[in-house]
Amino acid sequence: MSTTALPQAERRATHKARNTVLIALAALPLLLALTGPLFAPHTLDTPVTAPYATPGGGAALGGDQLGRDVLSRLLHGGTLLIGSALLVAVVVTLSATLIGCVAVLRPAFGRLVERCADVAILLPSLLGIMLIALAWPSGGRGAVTLAAIALGIPYAVRIVAAAASPLAAAGYVEAAVTRGESTAYIALREILPNLRSTVLTLFGLRFVEAVYVISMAGFLQIGPQPPASDWSLMVRENAPGILLNPWAVLAPSLAIALIAITVNFATTALAPDTSPKAATRS
Amino acid sequence: MAALSRTAETGPVPAPAVGAGTGPRRAAHLALRVAGAAARRALMLVALLAVVFAAVEVLPGDAASASSERGESAADLDTRRHLLGLDRPLWERFFDWMTALPTGDLGTSARGQKVTDLLADPLPNTLVLGLSAFVLTVVLALVLGCWAAARPGRPTDRVIGHSATAAFAVPEFVVSVVLLTTLSLWTGWLPAVTVTGGDGRPVSWTMLVMPVLALVIPQTGWNTRIVRGALADQAATPHVEAAHLDGLPLAHVLLRHQLPGAIPAIATGVATSTGMLLGGAIVVETLFNYPGIGSLLAGAVANRDTPLIAGVVVCAGAVISLVLLTADLIRNATLGDRA
Numbered sequence: 001m002s003t004t005a006l007p008q009a010e011r012r013a014t015h016k017a018r019n020t021v022l023i024a025l026a027a028l029p030l031l032l033a034l035t036g037p038l039f040a041p042h043t044l045d046t047p048v049t050a051p052y053a054t055p056g057g058g059a060a061l062g063g064d065q066l067g068r069d070v071l072s073r074l075l076h077g078g079t080l081l082i083g084s085a086l087l088v089a090v091v092v093t094l095s096a097t098l099i100g101c102v103a104v105l106r107p108a109f110g111r112l113v114e115r116c117a118d119v120a121i122l123l124p125s126l127l128g129i130m131l132i133a134l135a136w137p138s139g140g141r142g143a144v145t146l147a148a149i150a151l152g153i154p155y156a157v158r159i160v161a162a163a164a165s166p167l168a169a170a171g172y173v174e175a176a177v178t179r180g181e182s183t184a185y186i187a188l189r190e191i192l193p194n195l196r197s198t199v200l201t202l203f204g205l206r207f208v209e210a211v212y213v214i215s216m217a218g219f220l221q222i223g224p225q226p227p228a229s230d231w232s233l234m235v236r237e238n239a240p241g242i243l244l245n246p247w248a249v250l251a252p253s254l255a256i257a258l259i260a261i262t263v264n265f266a267t268t269a270l271a272p273d274t275s276p277k278a279a280t281r282s
Numbered sequence: 283m284a285a286l287s288r289t290a291e292t293g294p295v296p297a298p299a300v301g302a303g304t305g306p307r308r309a310a311h312l313a314l315r316v317a318g319a320a321a322r323r324a325l326m327l328v329a330l331l332a333v334v335f336a337a338v339e340v341l342p343g344d345a346a347s348a349s350s351e352r353g354e355s356a357a358d359l360d361t362r363r364h365l366l367g368l369d370r371p372l373w374e375r376f377f378d379w380m381t382a383l384p385t386g387d388l389g390t391s392a393r394g395q396k397v398t399d400l401l402a403d404p405l406p407n408t409l410v411l412g413l414s415a416f417v418l419t420v421v422l423a424l425v426l427g428c429w430a431a432a433r434p435g436r437p438t439d440r441v442i443g444h445s446a447t448a449a450f451a452v453p454e455f456v457v458s459v460v461l462l463t464t465l466s467l468w469t470g471w472l473p474a475v476t477v478t479g480g481d482g483r484p485v486s487w488t489m490l491v492m493p494v495l496a497l498v499i500p501q502t503g504w505n506t507r508i509v510r511g512a513l514a515d516q517a518a519t520p521h522v523e524a525a526h527l528d529g530l531p532l533a534h535v536l537l538r539h540q541l542p543g544a545i546p547a548i549a550t551g552v553a554t555s556t557g558m559l560l561g562g563a564i565v566v567e568t569l570f571n572y573p574g575i576g577s578l579l580a581g582a583v584a585n586r587d588t589p590l591i592a593g594v595v596v597c598a599g600a601v602i603s604l605v606l607l608t609a610d611l612i613r614n615a616t617l618g619d620r621a
Contacts, residue, residue, distance in 0.1 A: 119329045121554070121606075122599040126561035130579065131337060131591065212453050216565055219455045235459060239569065246463050253459040257452045264451035265444075 019269050026266035029258050033078030040072035044229055052244035062245040064238050070248045073229040077252060080224070081231055082259065084145045085210035092152040092210075093203040097195065099153070100160025101187035104168040110161060117154035125151045129217050144223040148213050156202055163198040167191050197270070204267025211260050231256050319610050323603040327596070328380065334595050335376045335588060379589065388596065389589035391582070397593040400578065405597060407483065408567070408574035412559050412601075414490065415497035419559075420552055422502045427509025432536055434517070442506065449503025454562040458496040458569045465492060475571045484572065493566045500562070501555050508551030512544035519543065546613040553609035556602045 041060075042048050047067035048059055055062040061070035103110035125148075132139075132147035139146070167173060168191065176186050192199075217223050218232030226237070231252035238248035379389050388397035430442040466474040472488055484490060516522055517540060525535045567576035575594055582590040 115326075119326050119333070121557065122326060122330045122602050123334075123595065124557040124561035124564075124598060124602075126564055127579070127595065127598060130564075131334065208451050212451070216453050216455065216561070219453075219565055220568065232453075232455070235455060239459075242459075242462065243467060246467060249459055250463055253456040257456050257460075260451035260453070261448045264447055268447050 022269045026262040036075035040075040042069040042072040052241035061247045077229040077231045088210035089207035096156030104164040120154040388593040391590040392587040419501040423505030426506045431513035446503040446506040512547035516540040516543045549609040549612040556605040
């Protein structure tokens with residue numbers, strides 16, 4: 001007994017330490033993106049150098065298409081992207097968890113949810129975002145955020161429902177049903193506490209997905225409009241000058257990649273079961 | 283997920299085991315099953331189109347005001363609204379459009395062109411791009427996933443796993459930018475933009491390399507994880523463990539015993555790639571100036587051009603439905619009779 005228990009405890013300890021490191025690594029770029037504006041050496045919209053100037057002088061990463069400081073715009077450009085992605089992830093995870101819990105307790109409702117998700121999967125999420133955001137031009141970033149929430153929920157519900165359906169047949173849930181507890185009580189007090197790890201993983205994956213969808217929309221110039229500094233918009237705006245100052249395009253691209261990759265690693269590390277089958281991305 | 287979705291698929295008549303007998307009864311049963319699955323997919327597509335029609339209608343602004351010129355009077359707008367049929371009720375327009383669909387007529391765009399004409403040139407280009415990317419990502423994912431699964435827990439497995447996790451988090455346009463700087467600007471190996479010839483096709487195949495790679499890299503990350511996960515599930519089954527205990531070579535067990543059982547899960551997982559590939563194609567096409575449906579679509583949404591948007595959605599939805607249907611059939615053929 002003790003010979004097998006010891007390595008297992010050790011492994012659990014190293015696993016925990018590794019997770020802490022991974023979460024810290026993911027938190028660092030996130031924190032930098034959110035507090036970036038405090039460190040920006042220049043203002044957002046004043047030209048400090050020649051258009052597409054190479055790095056040097058007052059601008060560490062050179063100038064963009066109007067000669068504005070790329071580094072300052074980079075430090076400003078993450079706040080809203082990360083902020084809206086966080087909002088999307090929180091709202092999608094919360095609503096999907098609630099809907100998913102009810103769906104497994106009410107089979108008729110569950111089937112309806114399933115059919116809706118089946119239909120939604122036929123619409124590529126980017127197509128859906130274009131549809132909603134461009135047809136509602138005054139909506140701007142809010143429209144993109146709303147669309148990302150609406151399009152993200154069906155998939156997230158399926159994941160929660162898949163994780164919750166074995167729980168719905170568990171003895172303690174059946175006991176609660178025979179006790180005559182309400183659906184809301186069973187969902188919140190019996191099922192939800194056992195879904196913690198699924199919900200945490202879901203939140204991480206939804207965040208990565210939200211960064212993905214919102215930045216793709218930003219790149220297509222849906223959402224944030226030109227004077228704003230937004231990483232995806234910077235990539236789009238400066239793409240014509242990539243020959244002159246590649247950093248104006250590369251720096252925001254790498255920033256998006258860094259955030260997406262670190263958060264995704266932290267999420268995967270948090271997942272109790274590494275089987276990717278439950279991790280359906282829209 | 284599987285428990286939730288497999289309700290209406292298994293027919294009432296128990297079919298004979300796979301591969302046993304090819305009598306007319308079995309053929310009829312198979313045809314019925316294929317027809318049923320296809321009908322279900324078609325029904326979903328119709329539901330999606332209804333939602334798209336309604337969404338465009340509910341949102342502020344319409345085709346007439348979106349395509350208006352400066353200084354047009356309200357009366358002019360009303361005339362055009364009438365010409366475009368926008369004063370008719372939504373359900374009537376939807377019904378007309380749906381009944382014309384089976385004849386291959388996708389309607390007329392807000393600018394008066396046939397939608398099928400507008401789609402004729404860019405659609406094949408996007409399909410070429412998407413299909414090459416799809417085939418490449420499936421092959422790569424199978425190779426990488428099997429390679430990782432052959433050495434479970436070893437460094438190769440971990441490196442492939444981590445790279446896959448990193449790759450699938452990165453948006454296609456970010457991959458494109460990195461490819462563009464390395465393969466085109468710094469080395470000059472590939473052309474940076476697509477130049478279109480007189481026939482509406484890219485002039486040279488080298489112009490396809492970077493757009494395809496930009497789509498393949500994130501999707502391969504995704505699909506490799508699916509293949510690896512499905513193989514891991516199979517590795518835990520008794521018959522695979524028995525094969526290992528019998529001392530069969532590792533590669534033999536992996537390809538002959540693990541992979542066949544994993545195919546249904548892989549097919550279903552990989553099918554979800556189609557939507558992501560088509561979505562990514564819209565962005566990649568814009569960046570590389572590739573003549574596909576991406577740019578056409580952006581204009582169509584800005585003009586509130588419902589028939590054109592619906593045309594693109596029906597094409598995208600049909601492609602995705604077809605791939606999902608194939609995945610359904612693969613799952614049915616391998617699992618259906620046992621499940």
